[in-house]
Amino acid sequence: MAVHVVWEIGLLLLAGGVLFALTRASSGPFAEGSWNGLMAALAPLVLAATAAAVSLRVGAINLAVGPIALLSAWMFIDASSSGTVVSIGMGLGAAVFAGVVLATLCTWLRVPGWAASGAVGGAIGLWAGTSGDPAAFMLAELPxxxxVAAVAAGVGLSVFLGLVGSFTGVRTRLxxxxxxPVGERHGRGGLVFFGTLLSAALAGAAGVTAAWAGAPAQGAAALPDPILMSVLAVGAALLGGTSLLGRRGGVCGTVFASTLLLAFMWLAESRGWSFDAGWIGLGAIVAGFLVTRLVEAMNTPDEADVASSSRAGEVSDLREDEPAAPQERDELYEEYDEDLAAVGSGGDPWATTGSMPRVGADPFGASGAFDDLRQTHPGDGYDGARYDDADRRYLR
Known part of the structure; x- marks a missing residue:
């Protein structure tokens, strides 16, 4: 996680610098909407970027984040005359339905995420082109x-999912x-289904938040741009440190990258730079490719570590590390074993067939080392003196 920590600190500093420059602008979106307008635009972007990041972590990238947000926003606005609860339920319900379809394609048919989400997004786009405009928005403007609650919920959810994804157990399961390889069974279909469904639900929440926060006092709210939202969401997820190859990702990088992209878009509009905002999202995707390569390079272990870790815990390693006893010593150990067996059975250890001496019951006669003690030598001063164990004195 060290590379993610360093990169997220850099994103935080860069986003803070762009925000500081934005607050000094005398014209543009920030001058008109101030911090409230910035948070109203940041909340759906953070939710959409989190949706893209979740799909990337489970290896089924969701390119239909924008279309699903458009579908949820359309349903939310159209059902606004039925009350807040019903309208929110309709918007999120439509997103969940699209998520079930997308998750089924990715898990049951094993379709790659980009292809399945492209099909779902195309179907939503065709539907939106023929359905016309929704009914007038009847709810009060989001206070x-x-x-603030929407921004806090989006940021908190993004950080929470990043923390969960940083656990070793979660990464191991991913x-x-x-x-x-794509199309083959990997045994993690439940995780892919849940992650894809969660991604679609977050995209739906982004659409509802965008429609509600951007609603005028009266009349129909503006629907989110599906293509722009998808490009910005994927760009913020990749720029935040989520790997394009899946499994790896940061904690706060998605939030920092979303803030950086939105602040840079507003800064470009306030300075009068004549280019479409979509190029900023596309540039974020290209920069995200480089970030992915950085994350993958810094997370790749050495070959020696891989070789040692792959053999860790094997019984064969313990046998290989033990020094092998010489073969010729086994015969000697067998002789000692026979001596110990004779002692245990009450036999005479000096009469065994082992490597020890074999002479009756007299151990001293076996080697002759103590013959001088039994024979007299006049030259030694004792002249045949012997030691009597009974009287414990020398006798002549």
């Missing part, structure tokens, strides 16, 4: 406290998805 400032609601905008590893088979990353290592298995």
């Amino acid at each position: 400032t406290t609601g905008v 590893a088979p998805i990353r290592d298995t």
Whole structure:
């Protein structure tokens, strides 16, 4: 996680610098909407970027984040005359339905995420082109406290999911998805289904938040641009440190990258730079490719570490590390074993067939080392003196 920490600190500093320059602008979106307008635009972007990041982590990238947000916003606005709860339920319900379809394609039919989401996004786009405009928006404008709550919920959810994804156990369970070729069974279909469904639900929440926070006092709210939202969401997820190959990602990088992109878009508009905002999102995607390569390079272990870790815990390693006893010593150990067996059975250890001396019951006669003690030598001064154990004195 060291590379993610360093990169996220850099993103935080860069986003803070762009925000500082934005607050000094005398014209543009920030001058008109101030911090409330910035948070109203940041909340749906953070939710959409989190949706893209979740799909990347499970190896099924969701390119239909924008179309699903458009569908949810359309349903939310159209059902606004039925009340807040019903309209929110309709918007999120449509996103969940699209998520079930997308997850089924990715898990049951094993369709790659980009292809399945492209089909779902294309179907939503065709539907939106023929359905016309939704009914007039009948709910009250989202208050400032609601905008702050939406931003806090989006940021908190993004950070929470990043923390969960940083656990070693979670990354280990996501590893088979990353290592298995597309179209083959990897045994993690439940995780892919849940991640894809969660991604669609977050995209739907982004659409509802964008429609509600950007609603005028009266009349129909502006629907989010599906293509721009998808490009910005994927760009913020990649720029925040989520790997394009799956499994790996940061904690706060998605939030910092979303803030940086939105602040840079508003800064470009306030300075009068004549280029479309979509190029900023596309540039973020290209920069995200480089970030992915950086993350992958810094997370790749050495070959020696891989070789040692792959053999860790094997019984064969313990046998190989033990020094082998010479073969010729085994016969000697067998002789000693026979001596110990004779002692245990009450036999005479000096009469065994082992390597020890074999002479009756007299151990001293076996080697002759103590013959001088039994024979007299006049030259030694004792002249045949002997030691009597009974009287414990020398006798002549």
